[in-house]
Amino acid sequence: MSRTVVLDVGDVLVPTGALHESVGAGLGLGEDAFRAGFGTGRAAYDLGGPAAHYWAGVVRAWGREPEAALFAELERRDAGRWSALPADRAALVAELAAAGDRLAILSNAPAPLAAVARAAAWTDPFDVVVFSAEVGLVRPDPAVYARTDALLGPAAGEVVFLDDKAVNVEAARAHGWTAHVFVDVATARRDLSRGDGTR
Numbered sequence: 001m002s003r004t005v006v007l008d009v010g011d012v013l014v015p016t017g018a019l020h021e022s023v024g025a026g027l028g029l030g031e032d033a034f035r036a037g038f039g040t041g042r043a044a045y046d047l048g049g050p051a052a053h054y055w056a057g058v059v060r061a062w063g064r065e066p067e068a069a070l071f072a073e074l075e076r077r078d079a080g081r082w083s084a085l086p087a088d089r090a091a092l093v094a095e096l097a098a099a100g101d102r103l104a105i106l107s108n109a110p111a112p113l114a115a116v117a118r119a120a121a122w123t124d125p126f127d128v129v130v131f132s133a134e135v136g137l138v139r140p141d142p143a144v145y146a147r148t149d150a151l152l153g154p155a156a157g158e159v160v161f162l163d164d165k166a167v168n169v170e171a172a173r174a175h176g177w178t179a180h181v182f183v184d185v186a187t188a189r190r191d192l193s194r195g196d197g198t199r
Contacts, residue, residue: 002157005096005192006148008139009107009117011164012182013089014082023077029062037061046108048133051075054110079112085122088185096192097125102156104128106148108138128152139163140171149175162188 024034114131172179
C-alpha cells in the first residue's frame with residue numbers, strides 16, 4: 001500500500017535553536033525571552049502578513065526600538081536557516097525517499113521562508129509543498145489539512161504526519177491522518193516504522 005509522509009519544517013526539519021544562538025544571544029536574550037518575542041504576531045506573519053510589521057512587534061517585545069537595519073538582519077537570518085537541512089534531517093528525508101515513500105511538506109511559514117525553502121535543493125524530493133502564507137491557512141485549522149489532501153490527490157495512500165506541536169498532531173488525527181509528535185530524528189524513525197495506523 002502506498003504511503004505519503006507529510007513533514008512540518010520548523011522544529012522538525014529545521015531546528016530553531018540555532019536562530020537563538022545566532023541572534024538572541026547576540027542581543028543578550030535568554031532562550032525563553034527570545035522565543036516569547038519571536039512568537040509575537042507570528043500567526044499573522046505565517047498567514048502572509050508584512051515582514052516589517054511582524055519584526056517591529058518582535059523587537060518591541062524584546063525591549064528594543066524598531067530599526068530597519070535590525071529588521072533586515074532578522075529576516076535574513078530567519079529565512080536563511082531554511083536554505084539547508086541539518087545532516088540528521090537530510091538523512092531522514094533521503095531514507096524515506098529511498099524507501100519509496102511519497103513526501104510532502106505542510107508548514108506554517110511566512111512568505112520569505114517559503115521562498116527560501118522552495119529555492120533550496122532539499123525540497124526537491126517533496127512532491128507537494130504547502131506553506132501557510134501561500135494558501136492563507138495555518139495549522140491547526142482543519143481546512144489546511146483538507147487543502148493538502150486535495151493537492152496530494154487519490155494516490156496519497158496512507159498519510160503519516162510529523163509535527164512538533166501536539167495541537168497540530170491532534171488536528172491531523174481528527175482529519176483522518178496518522179500523526180505523531182516529532183521529538184527527535186530517532187523517535188521519528190521509530191514512529192514511521194511502526195505502521196500501526198495510530199490515529
